[in-house]
Amino acid sequence: METTRKELLTSKCLVVLAFITVVYLGKRYAVPSVEVECIKDPIHDALTYFNDAVNNNLSLARFLQISSSLLMDIVFVTLYGYWVFNISTGRVIYATGLFYLVRAITQTFIVLRFPDGYYWDDPHVPSIVVPYGRTSDFFYSGHCGFLNLCALEWLRSGKSNYFKIVQLVNAYMAIVMLIFRIHYMIDITTAIFISHYIYILVEQNLDLLDNLSLRYYQALKLKIFECQRGKKTEEIQESLITSKELLPIKKQSK
Numbered sequence: 679m680e681t682t683r684k685e686l687l688t689s690k691c692l693v694v695l696a697f698i699t700v701v702y703l704g705k706r707y708a709v710p711s712v713e714v715e716c717i718k719d720p721i722h723d724a725l726t727y728f729n730d731a732v733n734n735n736l737s738l739a740r741f742l743q744i745s746s747s748l749l750m751d752i753v754f755v756t757l758y759g760y761w762v763f764n765i766s767t768g769r770v771i772y773a774t775g776l777f778y779l780v781r782a783i784t785q786t787f788i789v790l791r792f793p794d795g796y797y798w799d800d801p802h803v804p805s806i807v808v809p810y811g812r813t814s815d816f817f818y819s820g821h822c823g824f825l826n827l828c829a830l831e832w833l834r835s836g837k838s839n840y841f842k843i844v845q846l847v848n849a850y851m852a853i854v855m856l857i858f859r860i861h862y863m864i865d866i867t868t869a870i871f872i873s874h875y876i877y878i879l880v881e882q883n884l885d886l887l888d889n890l891s892l893r894y895y896q897a898l899k900l901k902i903f904e905c906q907r908g909k910k911t912e913e914i915q916e917s918l919i920t921s922k923e924l925l926p927i928k929k930q931s932k
Contacts, residue, residue, distance in 0.1 A: 685899075687762060687763065689895065690761065690762040691762055693768075693771060694758045694759075694761075694762060697758070697771075697774075698806060701806070701807055704809075705809035708782075709809055709811075709813040709815050710785065710789070710813065710814045710815055711811075711812055711813055711814050712789050712814050713791060713792055713814070715791050716790070716791050717790055717791055717793075717862065719793065719862045719863055719864075720863075721856055721862075721863040722793055722795070722856065722859055722862070722863075725856055725857050726795070728857045729795040729797075729857055729858070729859060730795070732797055732857060732858055733795060733797050739797065739799075739801070739858075740801040740803075742854050742857070742858070743798070743801045743803075743810070743854070743858075744801050744803045746808075746850060746851050746854040747803075747805040747807075747808040748805070749847045749850065749851070750805070750807055750808055750821065750824075750825065750847065750851060751805055751806045751807060751808070753825060753828050753844055753847055754806060754807050754824075754828070755806070756840075757770070757828045757831060757832065757844075758770075760835070761831075764835075765831075765835060767884060767888055768887065768888060768891050769831065769834070769877075769880055769881065769884055769887075770827060770828070770831040772880045772884075772887050773827050773830075773831075773873075773876050773877045773880040774824065774827055776876050776879075776880065777823055777824070777827060777872065777873050777876050778820065780872065780876070781818060781820060781823070781872075784817060784818065785815055785817065788817045789814060790814065790816040790817055790862065792812070792814060793859045793862070794859075795859050796812070796858070796859045796860065797858050797859070797860075798810055798811065798812070798813070798858055798860045799811070807824070808821070813860075816860075816861055816862060816865050817862070817864065817865050817868065818864075818865045818866075818868040818869040818872060819852075819855065819861045819865040819866045819868075819869040820869070821851050821852075821855060821861075821869075822848055822851060822852055822855075822861075822865075822866045822869045822870055822873075823869035823870065823872060823873035824873070825844055825845075825847060825848040825851060826845075826848060826869070826870050826873040826874060826877075827873050827876075827877055828844050829841045829844035829845045829848065830873075830874065830877045831877075832844060834881075852866050
């Protein structure tokens with residue numbers, strides 16, 4: 679069965695919706711909060727003045743939190759909306775999924791201590807992709823890695839200006855995270871390199887991944903079609919049986 683554009687757009691919208699659902703559930707239930715004693719970050723030390731400022735000025739802290747999170751949400755909505763209607767490959771989905779899978783595995787083996795001056799309380803303005811609260815998912819940064827993947831996808835799609843804009847947002851996000859000390863410098867630099875490498879790996883195996891995704895989609899679509907057809911057949915059979923039972927019985931003439 680051929681896949682129409684309407685079916686493809688619907689499927690891609692469902693993928694984006696599923697992504698948002700997974701992110702929400704991950705923010706709510708899967709973010710660790712383990713405390714250990716170790717590590718020193720000289721970048722944190724260099725930004726001590728600004729860290730003190732956000733810890734002592736609630737309005738400033740909320741402005742930086744809300745503005746950085748809003749920019750990240752805009753990047754997500756813009757790119758994934760563009761992907762639904764204009765990009766025919768699942769490259770950014772595969773890369774993002776693999777990036778966060780490797781990150782989740784890494785965080786089961788590496789736990790870093792909360793740095794002094796850590797602050798990331800809920801500013802009471804919801805975000806689609808940014809979690810708030812005291813979370814220890816430090817290594818490596820999901821914020822910067824995700825934004826880097828978005829920037830690379832814009833560049834691959836021939837939108838170099840969007841690439842530059844997203845990388846500026848990424849730089850701003852990195853500065854905010856270092857000021858609030860919700861990430862160490864090593865989390866940010868590692869995330870940039872890992873996300874870039876994962877994007878390259880996905881690009882090199884894109885035909886295979888797209889073919890596997892298409893085969894899975896077609897198999898799922900066929901399964902749904904068969905289930906619907908089987909259900910309709912059963913309904914027709916039940917309707918016929920019911921009709922026969924309701925037919926009046928003719929008396930035989932003497």
